[in-house]
Amino acid sequence: MNLKIAVLPGDGIGPEVILQAKKALYAIGEVYNHEFVFEEALMGAVAIDKTGNPLPEQTLNLCLNTDAVLLGAIGDPKYDNNPNAKVRPEQGLLKLRKELGLFANIRPIKPYKALIESSPLKREIIEGADFTIFRELTGGAYFGTKTLNEEGTHASDLCEYSEEEITRIAHLAFKSAQKRRKKLTMVDKANVLETSRLWRKVVQKVSEEYSDVKLDFLFVDNAAMQLILNPKQFDVILTENLFGDILSDEASVITGSIGLLPSVSLGEKNALFEPIHGSYPQAKGKNIANPIASILAAALLLEHFGLTKEAHVIYKAVEKAIEYKVVTVDLKPDSKFGTNEVGEFVSNFI
């Protein structure tokens, strides 16, 4: 197979973890005779520094015209703590999601056996947990009109949803549930928000086409609690953009480290693969960032293109790295292995 992949290393630890993902893909390409052509482009703070624009035209065009996008991470504290910054790294990512129409972000959560002890949660709580979060990615308060009055004393964010936006991701989530344990939990705040009530209504309607899937509803406050009290109750979770952002980061504690979790964002035509962790600027260049989430993002990419066998080789390699404790300090505080060593181990295993 020939695949042209746009690579956006981004900020902070982005470039170093993405390098390991590329190494894994190169190794797969060699062994299984595929050609992966990587083309790098700028996005995030690094793009602002070089071009003034967090998503330069060139980057967007590249992403629109490749088979897939592999993203590191974006974000820089110099923008976070400056409420007056006019341009921000996140705008690049949000614009990219919007322009590529990546409406569904999918985050699988499942603890590794060898890592059960690294979770802050007790073994009996997390052992056997296995669920996937479907987060809507191009709507809600992320994209609604924002205002700030001239005096800078009043601000607003509009959260909006349409039936169509909800329907399309609901279908994906129900289809996934059909292939899993046939349970879908819709998370919302329908006792307070109008958009949540629309979600409930539309999802109820879509559910009629999936009578083999059991649908239930949880308020987001309760869901944030249930994720920790009893994560095994979940199979597929479906939710809007901001709730999905919060709950999927929270759910990462089940696996022991956010450094292990990849995600895929899907649109009608495009697909983007990334670790769910952020740019972790404090770790930049120190060879301590966990590359596994990025390597697994590469595996999700392979699966997406039907290269299931190849993806499974990567999963296996990652499992071995974890089993042999070739992991970074987030998973083993006294580890002597760094980003590079973990990446090396994985690509050598392939």
Add this chain to the structure above:
Amino acid sequence: MNLKIAVLPGDGIGPEVILQAKKALYAIGEVYNHEFVFEEALMGAVAIDKTGNPLPEQTLNLCLNTDAVLLGAIGDPKYDNNPNAKVRPEQGLLKLRKELGLFANIRPIKPYKALIESSPLKREIIEGADFTIFRELTGGAYFGTKTLNEEGTHASDLCEYSEEEITRIAHLAFKSAQKRRKKLTMVDKANVLETSRLWRKVVQKVSEEYSDVKLDFLFVDNAAMQLILNPKQFDVILTENLFGDILSDEASVITGSIGLLPSVSLGEKNALFEPIHGSYPQAKGKNIANPIASILAAALLLEHFGLTKEAHVIYKAVEKAIEYKVVTVDLKPDSKFGTNEVGEFVSNFI
């Protein structure tokens, strides 16, 4: 002391847990010679059933003219799963918060020694955790304009904040931090939301008056993770309405049961005390609901009026109940004690 207290038992388990809180207050009144006059009124689904209005005029007037409000819980699934319901129990609570100007909801989180094992989190993670969440309660998406188009295919919620709304709760939170470990963590999503950027700016400004308090910022997705990974890092958490709703329910897992957590909501003139749990309709009338959160809400009420000694007698009584395992099934699955027995134990101890 003479106190006139409006009691709103509300829905589901509300009435039965509030009864135990009243019993505790009666006992305190007798022993310490205070007169507590309770006046009951309707709010929530029960008020809709009887009057068509989730917050009848009479209830509101009562609450405006008493020293304090003691609330059980509100909410009923018959409204939750009906996206077309025009009147909902929650509207009563939200209106009450707004009319009483209860802008700050304060939720202290601290595990009981004797209950450390009931938490899904490991002992070493939660032992020593002790923080308070300041949740803004009368602004944000809860109260902004909501729309639904005629065809019912497009909905919106507006999240709004003004400098004034942020300033007043920020002062309360900083003052509390000064009396504690002098650390305040502002939780927001300033990399995406305009309102969050306003929060950051205003809180930074307010912080100049509290130079002894260390201020830091966390994005809400990261905060949802950090609460579980390392809850000991927090002292005072300050956040907007919806984030506070989610994070405080999540934080309840640290204590092992949401049935243990009370909260106080403060305005310029009024104060409302309630358990943070919901109406838990499945448990209604079964004598299994945990009354401790409501009893502790009564203790917070006493503290609020300077009756510190009396409040501490209740804290002590609750500790003893927990120590002697006179607790409900949420804390001890094979417990033979119910709502009444726990309440009896506490008021007898007083």
